[in-house]
Amino acid sequence: MSTLEGAAKPLNIARAADACFADLQNYLGQNPHADVPDDILASLHLLFGKNFAKALEVVDGGGIVCFVGEHTGRRVYKVPGRRAGDHYIVFPAHYCACQSFQYDVVGRSEAVACKHQLAARLAGVLGRTSVSRVPDYTIAHMLLEHCA
Ligand SMILES: [Zn+2]
Incomplete structure (x- = not known):
């Protein structure tokens, strides 16, 4: 594990965040109409600081679209600025x-993520996106256009 020590901090935050989002997804799977539990909210806030509050504002503002590639299932989000x-254009991870x-x-x-990445992830887990199934090449084009 010593080779990972230099990058331990961001890696651990990213892992802790993955675990939090997995917990949230499980919880909401079992309690579909429940609010986000306070302990998960507190953990996410601790991990992401002010970006988390900003991400919640973005989610509450609505308008996040999730594009799903029809064969690969790859997801790309369009998050309002x-x-x-x-x-x-956001690839959450x-x-x-x-x-x-x-x-x-x-x-x-x-930071391990910007507010748009967090907003896309949260909105995805909370079911607060509109979902658009598109051909996979559309996803590739979106990434090429915006990531070049
Ligand atoms: Zn961003």
């Missing part, structure tokens, strides 16, 4: 097209 009409992702997540490693 702050200004009307703005949006970001790996990529967002916003500046915060570039600077805070990739550049300075200060």
Whole structure:
């Protein structure tokens, strides 16, 4: 395990976040109309700090679209930005097209995810997205256009 020590902090946060989202998904699977339990809310807030509150605002604002590739099941989200009409293409575990992702997540490693990634993940688990099934090449084009 010693080779992982240098990256231990962000890796552990990402793992803890995965565990939290898995817990939340299980809980909501068994209690479909329940609110998010306080302990999971508290854990996510602890892991993501102010980005988590911002992500909740984005989810509450609505308009998140989940595009699902019809054969691969690959999911890409379109998440509204702050200004009307703005949006970001988001691959929740790996990529967002916003500046915060570039600077805070990739550049300075200060965060493990931007608010759009968190919002997409939360909205997906909470069923707060509209879902659009599209051909897989559409997903590929969306990523190419926005990630280039
Ligand atoms: Zn973002």
